Amino acid sequence: MIGNDIVCLSTAGASDFFPRPRYLDKVYHPSEQRLLFADETPGRLRWLLWALKESAYKVWFKQSHKRLFAPQKFVVSPLPETGMYNIKTPSGSVFARAEVCADYVVAYASSEPSFSNFTGVNRCSPTEDPSAFVREKLVERVCEVFPLCRKEDIRLEKSPEGIPLLYIRGFREIFDLSLSHHGNFVSYVFTLKNEKHH
Amino acid sequence: MEIAEITEKLRSIVRPYVDDKSLLENINGDTDLLKDLKINSAHLVDIILDAEEVFNIEIDDEAAEKMLTVKEAVRIIAERVNAKT
Numbered sequence: 001m002i003g004n005d006i007v008c009l010s011t012a013g014a015s016d017f018f019p020r021p022r023y024l025d026k027v028y029h030p031s032e033q034r035l036l037f038a039d040e041t042p043g044r045l046r047w048l049l050w051a052l053k054e055s056a057y058k059v060w061f062k063q064s065h066k067r068l069f070a071p072q073k074f075v076v077s078p079l080p081e082t083g084m085y086n087i088k089t090p091s092g093s094v095f096a097r098a099e100v101c102a103d104y105v106v107a108y109a110s111s112e113p114s115f116s117n118f119t120g121v122n123r124c125s126p127t128e129d130p131s132a133f134v135r136e137k138l139v140e141r142v143c144e145v146f147p148l149c150r151k152e153d154i155r156l157e158k159s160p161e162g163i164p165l166l167y168i169r170g171f172r173e174i175f176d177l178s179l180s181h182h183g184n185f186v187s188y189v190f191t192l193k194n195e196k197h198h
Numbered sequence: 199m200e201i202a203e204i205t206e207k208l209r210s211i212v213r214p215y216v217d218d219k220s221l222l223e224n225i226n227g228d229t230d231l232l233k234d235l236k237i238n239s240a241h242l243v244d245i246i247l248d249a250e251e252v253f254n255i256e257i258d259d260e261a262a263e264k265m266l267t268v269k270e271a272v273r274i275i276a277e278r279v280n281a282k283t
Contacts, residue, residue, distance in 0.1 A: 012240070022250075026243050026262065050240060069242050070263045162233065182238065 002117060002176050002191055003058025003094075006106040007047040008183025017043040029075040048098055048105045052076045055109035056087035056094045058178055062163055063111065064091060104185045117191045118145060124186050134179045134186035141188070142166065142174065166190070199279045204253075204272050211248045215241040227269035245271075253279050 024033055032049055039045045053074040060074070061067065068090070075088040076096075085096045087109065096109035099121070106121055120141055124133045139154050146168065155167040166174040177190035209225055215237045216222055222235070231237050231245070246262050249255070249271070255278035257265070265271045 007240075020244075020247055022247060023243060026246065026259065054239060067266055068263050069239070069266055070259060071243070072259060 001059045001062040001111045003055040003109045004178040004180050004189045005051040005054035006180045006187035007051050008185045011183025014043040027071045051105050051107035055107040059094045059109045060089040106187045108189050119189045121187045130181035138188040229268040
């Protein structure tokens with residue numbers, strides 16, 4: 001299972017750190033707060049940790065089918081020298097990687113320790129509907145990965161629980177996907193059917 | 199405090215975090231803060247902190263976990279407000 005989350009730093013207010021009392025305790029585990037206090041750019045790290053938690057929540061939700069708002073229960077630990085992260089969830093751990101850019105942070109989480117997938121980030125103009133735009137970008141990318149596939153062959157649906165599903169001519173060739181949008185950016189991730197994880 | 203009064207105050211609390219204000223017009227118990235009002239999950243923390251200030255209560259993590267619908271949010275707030283009186 002995979003999940004992603006993107007945070008547009010200008011929309012989130014990355015320079016606005018520690019905005020409210022008690023905020024930290026409600027969102028970040030003490031070990032994460034130590035990372036924030038030790039960091040030179042805590043305003044950005046705050047949102048990186050948030051994106052990692054949210055991406056892990058999406059994986060956990062797909063596994064547990066439980067809705068929950070408990071960010072402090074998804075605890076991020078950087079894995080030294082790998083650039084990856086381990087995120088403890090209410091049931092087990094997930095793995096994640098992230099990209100930190102000047103304008104956004106994006107996180108991709110997976111239940112597998114090693115995962116290959118297709119990811120993309122696009123800038124979305126304020127006149128676009130971000131939800132439709134990210135789907136459009138996803139469909140374009142799927143057509144690149146499957147050269148014989150045309151846009152009209154692709155059908156995007158949502159499960160009753162809100163989990164996105166993608167069909168190509170009626171088949172689930174895309175094993176799993178996740179979409180996210182925030183502010184000026186959209187992000188998608190998908191893995192192919194029958195992909196073996198090692 | 200009456201449920202209707204709590205619901206009205208909650209509507210004012212969530213308002214700044216809802217982009218499409220027309221969504222606020224049809225709020226009812228089943229309204230989902232994330233799915234129906236399209237509130238970004240990062241703002242749920244702000245809503246919980248705002249509710250604590252407005253109602254002068256404390257919402258612990260265990261209760262906050264369930265604050266995903268108007269019905270649950272009102273129930274959690276009402277329990278705490280009415281426990282004080």
